[in-house]
Every structure is written in structure tokens, then in C-alpha cells.
Amino acid sequence: MSNKMLGVLISLAIALIVASNTLFIIKETERGVLLKFGQVVDADLKPGLHIKAPLMHEVRKFDGRVLTLDAAPARFLTLEKKGVIVDSFAKWRIVDTSTFYTATNGEELTARNALEKRINEGLLNEFARRSLQEVVSGERDQLMNSLTDELNEVVQKSYGVELIDIRVKRIDLPEQVSDSVFNRMTTEREREAREHRSKGKEQAEVIRADADRQRTILEAEAYRDSELLRGEGDAEAAAIYANAYSKDPEFYRFVRSLNAYKETFKGKDDLLVVDPDSDFFRYLNDTKGGSSR
Template identity: 70%
Template sequence: MSPKSLAIAIVVFIGVVIASNSIYIVKETERAVLLQFGALDRADIKPGLHFKIPFVHQVRKFDARVLTFDARPERFLTVEKKGMMVDSFAKWRIRDVNTYYTSTNGDELRAETLLAQRINEGLRNQFAQRSLLEVVSGERDQLMTDLTNALNEFTNSSLGIEVVDVRVKRIDLPDDVSESVFRRMTSEREREAREHRAKGREQAEVIQADADRQKAVIEAEAYRDAEFLRGEGDAKAAAIYAEAYNQDPEFYSFLRSLRAYKETFKGRGDLLLVDPESEFFRYLNDPNGVQKN
């Protein structure tokens, strides 16, 4: 290779090196700061293609996505001074790159260490204000919400971090504490069950009383209607009998006599002493029913 070609190759190589050190890219999932001789020059560089001065500027990039911090289990005391082992985790992300870099030097491990201290302190304060039953079953969601809000008041301004959420994965209780908690929870559930049963019995009695009342009303109305219809029928029957009797009184008088004879002499052992000239033997003595004087 000639000296001229070698010189051109060296110049091209130097140009490529300078260009590669002058251009940097910030992704959508990253946050970045620009340092000049180690001092902060530009904070919160937007995603995209950017330029810098080689050997003068240095770029520090940080993950801008929501990160998960899994805390170590810690022992906390409730308001009754009962201890429990609490295993928790937190979701966080960078909110202010300038504050984050200044307070943690851009070290994610240091940021999580500082965050863990605040989470443990917040959990300790929150647990100390609540009973064991409230922590285990009653107010855990409210506890986490209060803790998240309290953490953000500090981390936003001091660490440049936003705490998205804090959750308790597991709470382990000592055997004696667990037994007392379970007994209290069992008695509480039994009390609620008794209340539901009592309300059910009360509603059942109300429904039964209403059904009995409706039954009595329906039966009374049905009996009233039946008596009314029966009375109308009896009245119509009596009217029909009266009208028929008036058409031929002698025939119906004879018919009544036959019925009377039938009812009187239907038993073989019956004995009757009657005057033969009485009205009873009117049609037996004379087919025309003429009564002798």
C-alpha cells in the first residue's frame, strides 16, 4: 500500500471513530442525561438521534419503564404489639431524571436501596396504626393506597422516582397469633351468618303472614260468591216450583202425598196409628182426592 493510500485510510478510520463517538440514540424506553467532564450538562434528553462532542461529553442512559422492586421480608408490629413477617414488592419508575441522577448517581441498585428504606418505614408506620384483623383482611387495600401516597410525597422530590404501587405478597403470623386471628374471623363470620339467618326468618314470617292473609281473603270472597250464587239458585228454584205448583195445584198435592207415603212406609218394621179419615189418607180413600166429611 502506498503512503498516500495509508494516510487516506487512517483519516477515514479517524473520521469513523469521531462520528461514532459524536452520535448517540435515546430509545423510547430510556431516559438520558448528558455529562460534560463528569458534570451534568443536559437533563432529560428526549428520545431520538442526538450529537455530542467526543471525549468531552458522556451520555448516561436509564430504563424509563416501570420496574419491580422485590423487598426482603421484614417483621412489623401491629397496634396490639403483635409481630408478623411481611413480604412486599413495589412498582416504580423514573419521574425526574435530573433529581434521580443527582440523588442516586444513576445507580439503580442505590435507588432501590433508598426506596426499600422508605417502604419499610412506611409499612412499619401503617401497620402500627392498625389492628391485626384490619391488616390481614379488612383494610389492606386502603393501607397500600395510603402508603403509596406517603412514599410519593418523598420520592418525587428527593429521589426523582414515582412509586406506582406497593403490594403485600404474603403475611406470615406466629402460630399463637394465627390461631387467635382465625378464631376471631370465625366468630365474626358466624355472627354475620346468624344475622343473615335472622333476617331470612323474619322475611319468611312476613311472606307467610301475607300468604295466609291472601288465602283468608280469597276463601272469604269465594264463600261469599258461592253463597250469593246458591241463594240466587234457591230463589230461582223456588220461583220455578211456585210457578209449576200454580199451574196445577191438585197434581202437586197428589205428588206430595205420594212422597209422604213412600217415606212413611219404606221401613217394614214401621208402625203408624192414623185415623183412616184423616188428611193423610186423602188419596188412598179417594183417587180424586175428595175428602169425606
């Protein structure tokens, strides 16, 4: 290898070393600060290619996206001094790189620990002002929004981060409390069930009594109507018979005698001892029904 070629290679190596120590890139998803002997000289490095002075300048880069803080479940007391286990998470991002670097030395873990401590203190105070019913009902959203707004002002000034949202994933009761609550809920549901059954039986008796009353009324009205119809029918039949028999009284007497004979000698062994000259044999002795005497 000639000396000229060796010199070119050495020059390229030196250029690469110088470029790697003077040029740096800030990505769209990053935030960065430029330090001069440890002091912040540019806290708002824009995305793109930048130049720095070797040895004198240092660049610190941070994640500029929305980050998630998944806090460990913690125990808090409500207004009634009931313990609850709260599992929460928060969304946050770096908005002031200078304050963030100064407060945490640029360590994301330090910022996470500080935020978790602040959030737990805020939850502790908020839960202490509310009952168990309030923290598990619709007021929970109001509680979280209020806490987010309150803590956001503090953490922006203290750590240079924006607290976007705080949410509770779940609220659990301690095991001993859960058992007592479950037993109380069971007792309450059984009491309500007994009340519903009792009301149902009462309503059933009322309905049954009303049905029996209506049935009795309907039967009585039907019997009354049937008796009226039967009486009218009997009266009309009697009138028809009377009218018919009055036209020929002798024929009426003859028919009555035939019916009497029929009823009297219905059985084969029937025996009647009577005077032959009696009126009973009137039409047997005389077809015209004349007197036997």
C-alpha cells in the same frame, strides 16, 4: 505494498483511533455527563454527536428512560401492631445527571438500593399510622400518593432522580395471622347466616299467619254470603210454592199424598199395617180425595 500505500493505511488507522477517542454519541434514550479529570464539566449533554479531548475528558452515560424498581417483599406493622407482608414497586428516572453521578458514582444499582431503602422506610412510617382496614381499603391510593410526593423531594435533592410513582402490588398477612383472620371471618359469616335464617323464619311465620287469617276471613265471608243466598233462595222457593199451592189446595194435598206413597213403599219388602179407612188411603179410595167415612 509501496511505502506510499503503507503510509496512507497508517494515517487512516491513526485517524480512526483519534476519532474513537474524541467523538462520542448520546442517544435519545440516554443521559450523559462530561468529566474532566473526574470533575463534572457538562452535566447536560444533548442527544447527538459530541467531541471530547482524549485522556483529559471522560463521558459517563445513563439510561434516561423511566425505570422500574421492583422491591423485595418486606414486613411492616400497622397501627394495631399487626404484621403485613407488602410487595411494592416504584417508577423513577434520572433528572439531574450531575447530582446522580456525585451521589452514586454513576452506578444504577447503588441508586436502586438507596431508593428501595427510602421507600421501605416511608412505607414503614405510613403503615404504622394506619389500621389494617385503612391500608387495604380505598385509602391505600391516598397513602401511595402522599408517600410519592414526600419522597420525591428528598430523592431529587439527594440522588438527582425523580420518583414518579410508588404502588403496592399486594398486601399479605403472615400465615399465622391469615389463619386467625380466616377463622374470624368464617365465624362472622356463619353468625350473619344464622341471623338471616332466623329473620327469614320469622318473616315466613308472619306471612303464613297472615295468609291463614286471610283464608279464615275469606271462608267466613264466603259461608256468610252462601247462607244469605241460600236463605234468600229458600224463602223465594217457599214463596213460590205457597203461591202455587194456594191456587189449588186440593192438588197440593194430592201431590203430598203421592210423595208419601212413594216414600212408604220404596222397598219391595216394605209392609204397612194401617186401617183402610184412614186418611192415608184417602186418594186410593177416592180419586177426588173425598173422606173415606
